[in-house]
Amino acid sequence: MVAIATEIPTASRVMMYREALNEALREEMRRDPKVFLLGEGIAQRGGSYKVTEGLLEEFGPERVLDTPIAEASFTGAAIGAAMTGMRPVVEILFIDFALLAMDQIVNQAAKYHLMTGGVGRVPLVVRTQGGAGGCLAAQHSQSLEALFYHIPGLKIAMPSTPKDAKGLLKTAIRLDDPVIFIEHKSLYMSKGEVPEGEYLIEFGRGEVKRPGRDATLVAWSAMVSKCMSAAEKLSAAGIEVEVVDPRTLVPLDMERILQSVRKTRCAIVVQEAVRRGGVASDIAATIQHEAFDYLDAPVEIVAGRVTPIPFSLTLEQACVPQEDDIVAAVKRTMGRE
Amino acid sequence: MIPVLMPQVGQDIPTGTVAQWLKKEGEPVRKGEVIVIVESEKAAFEVEAEQDGVLLKILHPAESQVPVLEPIAYIGQPGEESEAQAVPAWAGEISKTPAEEGTNNRLKSELQAPAEAHAANDRIKSEPRKDKEILASPAARRLAREKGIDLATVRPTGPGGRIVERDVLAAAEARGAAASDTVIPFGRLRKELARRLTLSKQTIPHFYLFAEVDMTAAHAVRQALNQQQGCRVTVTDLVIYAAAKALREFDRMNVHVESDRMIVRREVNIGVAVAVEDGLLVPVIPRADQKGLAEIAEWSRKNAEAARRGLLEPTAPGTFTITSLGMHGVRMFLPVINPPECAILAVGAVEPRPVVIGEAVAVRPMMTLTLACDHRAVDGVYAGRFLNRIKELLEKMDKSDRSDKSEKSD
Numbered sequence: 042m043v044a045i046a047t048e049i050p051t052a053s054r055v056m057m058y059r060e061a062l063n064e065a066l067r068e069e070m071r072r073d074p075k076v077f078l079l080g081e082g083i084a085q086r087g088g089s090y091k092v093t094e095g096l097l098e099e100f101g102p103e104r105v106l107d108t109p110i111a112e113a114s115f116t117g118a119a120i121g122a123a124m125t126g127m128r129p130v131v132e133i134l135f136i137d138f139a140l141l142a143m144d145q146i147v148n149q150a151a152k153y154h155l156m157t158g159g160v161g162r163v164p165l166v167v168r169t170q171g172g173a174g175g176c177l178a179a180q181h182s183q184s185l186e187a188l189f190y191h192i193p194g195l196k197i198a199m200p201s202t203p204k205d206a207k208g209l210l211k212t213a214i215r216l217d218d219p220v221i222f223i224e225h226k227s228l229y230m231s232k233g234e235v236p237e238g239e240y241l242i243e244f245g246r247g248e249v250k251r252p253g254r255d256a257t258l259v260a261w262s263a264m265v266s267k268c269m270s271a272a273e274k275l276s277a278a279g280i281e282v283e284v285v286d287p288r289t290l291v292p293l294d295m296e297r298i299l300q301s302v303r304k305t306r307c308a309i310v311v312q313e314a315v316r317r318g319g320v321a322s323d324i325a326a327t328i329q330h331e332a333f334d335y336l337d338a339p340v341e342i343v344a345g346r347v348t349p350i351p352f353s354l355t356l357e358q359a360c361v362p363q364e365d366d367i368v369a370a371v372k373r374t375m376g377r378e
Numbered sequence: 379m380i381p382v383l384m385p386q387v388g389q390d391i392p393t394g395t396v397a398q399w400l401k402k403e404g405e406p407v408r409k410g411e412v413i414v415i416v417e418s419e420k421a422a423f424e425v426e427a428e429q430d431g432v433l434l435k436i437l438h439p440a441e442s443q444v445p446v447l448e449p450i451a452y453i454g455q456p457g458e459e460s461e462a463q464a465v466p467a468w469a470g471e472i473s474k475t476p477a478e479e480g481t482n483n484r485l486k487s488e489l490q491a492p493a494e495a496h497a498a499n500d501r502i503k504s505e506p507r508k509d510k511e512i513l514a515s516p517a518a519r520r521l522a523r524e525k526g527i528d529l530a531t532v533r534p535t536g537p538g539g540r541i542v543e544r545d546v547l548a549a550a551e552a553r554g555a556a557a558s559d560t561v562i563p564f565g566r567l568r569k570e571l572a573r574r575l576t577l578s579k580q581t582i583p584h585f586y587l588f589a590e591v592d593m594t595a596a597h598a599v600r601q602a603l604n605q606q607q608g609c610r611v612t613v614t615d616l617v618i619y620a621a622a623k624a625l626r627e628f629d630r631m632n633v634h635v636e637s638d639r640m641i642v643r644r645e646v647n648i649g650v651a652v653a654v655e656d657g658l659l660v661p662v663i664p665r666a667d668q669k670g671l672a673e674i675a676e677w678s679r680k681n682a683e684a685a686r687r688g689l690l691e692p693t694a695p696g697t698f699t700i701t702s703l704g705m706h707g708v709r710m711f712l713p714v715i716n717p718p719e720c721a722i723l724a725v726g727a728v729e730p731r732p733v734v735i736g737e738a739v740a741v742r743p744m745m746t747l748t749l750a751c752d753h754r755a756v757d758g759v760y761a762g763r764f765l766n767r768i769k770e771l772l773e774k775m776d777k778s779d780r781s782d783k784s785e786k787s788d
Contacts, residue, residue, distance in 0.1 A: 306517045306543050334520040337542040376537035 052237045053204075059229040061203035062092045062168075065210035066130065068239070070100050073128060076214055079106040079115055080132030080168075089134055090170065090229045116142035116167065120150045120219075123165040128214055136171035136185045136223060143188075150219040151194030162217040166210070172263055172313055173361045174226035179349035182357070184262075184314035189221045190290050190323070196220045196244060197290040201265035203233040205288050208242030216244065225263040245292030249301065253281035256307040256371050259298055259324060261286055264311045264362065271367035282371055290320055298324065299332050306337035307374045313361050316344035338374045343367055379434060379454030384416060385425060386446040391418050393443045395566075396450060401433045407453060414450065419570035421690065432456045514541035521546045526563045527553075567657040578714050582635075583753040586712055589765045593728050593743040595775045596620075603671055603780055611675040613745070614650065614702040617725050618674050619779070620771035622646050622666035625698055628764040632697045634718040635755045649696035649716065650678060652685040659685040660716060664694040671779060704728060710746040720755040723768070724748040 056064075070076045077100075078084075078093060084107040087094035097105040108115040112133055119129035133139045139146070150163045173182040189195050196218055200206040206224070213220040250265055251272050260268045268284045275282050283301050287294045302308045308328050310321040325340040346360045372378050384394045397415040407413050407427040414425045427433075434452045438444050512529045514522070518541045522529050529541055532549045536542035564572060596616045603611045625632045625646045633640040646667040649660035661681035666674060684690045699716040702725035713724040726746040733742050747768065751761045 306515075333516045335517050337515040337517045337544075338537065338540075373537065376535065376540070376542070378537075 053234040054237065055232050056203055056235050057229065058200075058203045058206050058224070058231050058233070059090055059092050061207035061233075061235050062210055062224065063094060063096070064235075065207040065214075066093065066096060067099065069211055069214045070096070070104060073214075074104075075126065076128045076130065077104040077106065077122075078130045078132065079108050079119060081108055081110055081134050083107060083132050088132065090224075090226065092168070092224075092229070093132070112138050112141040113145055117145040117149070119165055119167075120145055120153075120163055123150075123163045123219075124153065124161060126164075128164045128166075130166045130168055130214060133167060133169040135181050136169045137180050137183050139167070139169055139185070139221075142167075146189070146195070146219070146221070147192050151192050154218065155194065163219045164214075164217045165219045166213045166222050167220070168210075168222045168224065170224040170226050170229075172225045172227060173350050173357050176352055176354050176357065177226075177350075178352040182350035184312070184345065186221075186223055186290060187314055187319050189223075190320050194219070195291060197223065198244065198288065199223045199225075199262040199290060200288060201225075201228070201250070201260075201262055201286050203231070204235050205242060205248070205286075207235055208240050209244070209288060212241045212244060215241070223262065227263050228266075231266070242288065244289045245294050246289075247285055247287035247294035247297040249283060249297070250286045251282070251284040253283035253305065255280045255305055256282045256309060256375055257298070257301040257305045258282050258284045258309050258311055258367065258371070259287065259321075260284065260311040261288065261290065262313065264313050267362060267364050268311055268367055271364045271371070274364065274368050275371055278372075278377075280371060280375065280377065293324070295324075295327055295331070298328065302328055302332045303335045306335055307341075307371075308332075308336070309341040309343060309367070309370050309374055311343045311362055311367055311370075313345055315347045316342060317347045319344055338376070341370050341374045343370045379452050379458050380428060381449035382413065382425060382427070382451040382453060384444040384446050384448050384450050385423060391446065393445050394418055394423075396438050396440050396442050396444065397422055398440055399436060403433055403436050405433050407431060407433050413453075416450075417566065419566045421688070427453055429453060432458075434458060512541065513539055515543065517543040518546045521550075525550045525560060565656050567654070567659075571657050574717065575714050578717050582715050582717065584712075584715060584750050585753050585758065585761075587749045587751070587758070587762055587765050588710065589747045589749075589769045590731075590733075591745045591747055591769045591772050592733065593745050593772065596772045597728075597743055599671070599775045599777075599779050603675075606672070609672050609675065610679065611671055612678065613704055613728055614700065614725055615671060615675040615678050616772060616775070617702070617723065617747070617768070618648050618650065618663065618666055618678065618700055619669075619671050620768045620775075621698065621700060621723055622648055622669070622674075623771055624764055624767040626667045627767060628760070630756060630760060631721050631751075631764050633720045633755055634695075634697070635720050635752050636718065640720065640755045643695075643697045645694060645697065647694040647697045649699040649719075650681065651699065651701035652682045654686050654688075659690060660696060660699055661685050661690055662693050662696045699723070700725065702726075704745065710748050712748060713750050715750055715752055720752040721761070722750050724750070 078096065082089055083093040084097040084102065084105045093105065116131055119131045122129045146167065150165055153161045153163050171184050186197060186199060189197050198209045198213055198220060200209050210222060213222050251269060258268045265284065265286045272282045272284055283305055285298050285301050310324050312319050312321040321342045321344055325342055328340050343362045343366050345362065348360055350357055350360055394416045397417045399414050401407055401413045409427055409430050411427050412424040413427050413433060416423050416425055431453045432455065434454045436451045438450045444450055514529050515536060521543055527546055527549050532541050532545050534541040535545050600611045600616060603609050629642050632646055633642050645665050647662045647664045648666040649662045651658050651660050663674060663677040696719060698719055699722040701713050701722060703711055704725050704727040707727055710726040711724050713722045715722050728743050728745045730741045731744040732739050733744060747765065749761060749765045
């Protein structure tokens, strides 16, 4: 087990999401020589989204490895290394490509601990990124967290801010279980406050990103910022929504979500992924089960349309939830149309 | 075609409440078959069909209050003209069953006919809705439950005409309760108690007499009796026994009081107050003066149990009431007369107290009796002698009081 310090507010600076991730990798690699990175174009090129920039220079080619375009192979190699006690951080360039490594992740990494009677561990982090990001079309825009969420034995983090990205990645690297760490391509350049110095964010500990009394918005990853701007609009209309970001989907901080729903009496779960079979449905089911007597309205879900993401930017935007969709859903739930 | 009437279930009970229809309109019924359950303030009654036929028309749905001996339904032969037209106008609105006026139909008609929908809304605002199906959110339902608010009286403001939590809060505030307070509406029993006790305190000039009773002798008798198989005599039973005897001698205490006269009752029927959920009941031991201690104890036990389980059967009208808080450690208290009786006796705890006997002080099991009397019907001297007679009977209890049929010579 990793001892997790609570977040201590200190002096902070503004940095980009990708810089925060870079800092997390750098700090953990300095701290623990067992941590090493592998993936496509992460060493010499510094990563397609520049997350691993400068790490080859500091840590050398033995700890920052460029791999062939062969996700199943290098993910399998990383799992093997993890089984022997290393702490690999794999980068899979697009979550869409993780499907090539599904057998390794689902049948090997997720099962090993249980099948060895608790003796074996796979301290692996699979960093990847998903979501629609502006005309990348159907095979590079998917939100596939539900595939991993469905598999017992995997932990899932989906940070929405630079601060969370750094704190969660550091924790992910220190955890002894396989973690699917899903970044969002539209967030890499987003900026936010990041505390100075060492801090970790515990898995399974959500955060209220904006307090409010009238309705609860549950969102993760890029949908958090969509909810935050929707909240601004709603506030102008006299509706104060609370935005709860669970930050990790496994483990899921259901208690924080329920606490908020018990206060506001309304819940709207927002996910970028397609509506069908999504994590939002699971959260909504738990809310209605655990907080039934506190609900003033059916739990609403705002989610992507059940379709491959089209190439056209207009159609892409029509397929994933937008600020106005969230505003409308809140008003509908509250009967304030 | 014959009407089914709201039964008269007791004296002084002007209305009954339809609790549950066991038959639907159009369903065949047989003579003697129970078709509806109605409730008075204190009990539920089954109403049977008086002839074979069909339940033609239900005039009052469940939860309606109806004056006694008013028709609540009609039974006749299939196809027979129902007297629905003859039903009072006010009954029409509320006699519609949910099947006739379901929520879905209402929503549909709101979509189709906005003008009618407005009319429907006005109705919702102006009077309690009687629809069985009320649209309310789970949060609203929980709050309504906690605050004892009838959702039918709450005006909905939520999406699709749903009652949401804020509507229940508004209803609660409108009733003058702060949002954090809990409102507990009086149930039928509580309402009846409130009515009778207010009547008692407002119309009866009470006066009170106290007596200290040495329970040494009575205790010995009680202990001896309780040695017997299945016998469980309480202190209250001892007092019932003694009071019943005294009442036979002091018949002016065994009366029903009216505004300008009193009626001396021949029978000594002693009511004993029993705490039940949400109130108290006073089941009666008929002709208690002719019963032995063991028999009185048995009646007390059965009455109390029946009262607690809501299965009391009417016996005889009470003529005198005994109430005891002794088992709860109360030394003495001032009881409220149960009209139309003229007196009530309060029994306090038996506890060792120092008493002066001759020139010496001794410790004896003592009990305080408080007699409350209606001064319109009885005066202090007579009541005092009566109370002293009870004291004497208790203090001089002996073997003869242990026999089954007590006919102690006097």
